[in-house]
Amino acid sequence: MAARTLRIGLIPGDGIGREVIPAGRRILEALPTSLGLKFSFVDLDAGFETFKQTGVALPDKTVETLKKECDGALFGAVSSPTTPTKGYSSPIVALRKRLDLYANVRPVKSVAPTPAFPDPIDLVIVRENTEDLYVKEEKTYDAPNGQGKIAEAIKRISERASSRIATMAGEIAIRRQKIRDTTGDTTGKKAMVTITHKSNVLSQTDGLFRATARTALEQQRFKDAGVEIDEQIVDSMVYKLFRQPASYDVIVAPNLYGDILSDGAAALVGSLGLVPSANVGDGFAIGEPCHGSAPDIQGQGIANPIATLRSVALMLEFLEQEEAAARIYAAVDGNLAEGKLLTPDMGGKAKTEEVVDDILRRL
Numbered sequence: 001m002a003a004r005t006l007r008i009g010l011i012p013g014d015g016i017g018r019e020v021i022p023a024g025r026r027i028l029e030a031l032p033t034s035l036g037l038k039f040s041f042v043d044l045d046a047g048f049e050t051f052k053q054t055g056v057a058l059p060d061k062t063v064e065t066l067k068k069e070c071d072g073a074l075f076g077a078v079s080s081p082t083t084p085t086k087g088y089s090s091p092i093v094a095l096r097k098r099l100d101l102y103a104n105v106r107p108v109k110s111v112a113p114t115p116a117f118p119d120p121i122d123l124v125i126v127r128e129n130t131e132d133l134y135v136k137e138e139k140t141y142d143a144p145n146g147q148g149k150i151a152e153a154i155k156r157i158s159e160r161a162s163s164r165i166a167t168m169a170g171e172i173a174i175r176r177q178k179i180r181d182t183t184g185d186t187t188g189k190k191a192m193v194t195i196t197h198k199s200n201v202l203s204q205t206d207g208l209f210r211a212t213a214r215t216a217l218e219q220q221r222f223k224d225a226g227v228e229i230d231e232q233i234v235d236s237m238v239y240k241l242f243r244q245p246a247s248y249d250v251i252v253a254p255n256l257y258g259d260i261l262s263d264g265a266a267a268l269v270g271s272l273g274l275v276p277s278a279n280v281g282d283g284f285a286i287g288e289p290c291h292g293s294a295p296d297i298q299g300q301g302i303a304n305p306i307a308t309l310r311s312v313a314l315m316l317e318f319l320e321q322e323e324a325a326a327r328i329y330a331a332v333d334g335n336l337a338e339g340k341l342l343t344p345d346m347g348g349k350a351k352t353e354e355v356v357d358d359i360l361r362r363l
């Protein structure tokens, strides 16, 4: 079989992004040739450093190259300026918009049982990424009778966006069940999508999200695959997520709730340096570790590369390279299970490179 070549854009950005994205490239280059995959790479600029040098945080060339040449990409992190900086806005937010990456997917998986969470946590949050309060249509005006100011924001929910995000959540649930079936999973977990909303208060906006997501998940192919539909009001979702995280599989949420739930869920499993994400659209995915640019540890060679390596795997899943993805997850799990070569955030003493070397050996 002729090897398929995937072209991957590498956008390290700022801070430790420059230390972990090279690790992502190394693991792709180290995948066994028996998988029938090859990779080519293109280095692309974005971030606060780029902004300081050129006046633009996200050069058009980066967007055009991704659109025209690439199958997928890896994004490191961007520093946000500590004081408001004229003309600067987050390049990853802009990239999501320009490439219509409408989903932010964040798997959260525990390393080992703890007294608080004896059962394995293995869930994924699928956050809608294009609308809700993030349409950023805000205004401020004077209240009548001089009673100060009033500020308002639009919360926009559409059937189209709600339907496609729920459909993606259903597809992820099917894929996860397949992986559980093929790896002889013993947790007894079932494919389930939990729709998160606050339709008891916001009956129109969240009501539309809830109803549309439900309709999307009632598609026959999800029924046939045994995907259960569950729902939670967002406040009780938070409570249950922290009380019994092991009972969740896929959680789908509008933009703002998804944002909050994702960071909260990441806290359940220890270091930010472990948690991956992907920004996904139709036929394109950007893997992105959940952590930021971590200026406090930058340049020391001690950043945990695992969030990035898992983001590489997640990107591969959305490029339909499940086998390659599974190899990476297994190699990372092997490193964590042995627990000998860990970076300082995990209580170890290893350097980024040593952890990567260990994981590559396990591929």
Ligand code: ATP
Pocket: 015, 016, 077, 078, 079, 080, 272, 273, 274, 291, 292, 293, 294, 295, 296, 297, 302, 303, 304, 305, 307, 343, 345
């Ligand atoms: P930014 O503004 O870019 O988000 P930040 O100062 O908020 O930067 P984060 O990257 O969000 O920093 O990280 C928060 C904390 O977690 C930092 O103390 C950082 O050292 C630690 N951390 C984050 N990522 C990693 C990693 N990959 N390895 C080790 N420690 C990490």
Ligand code: MG
Pocket: 291, 292, 293
């Ligand atoms: Mg941060």
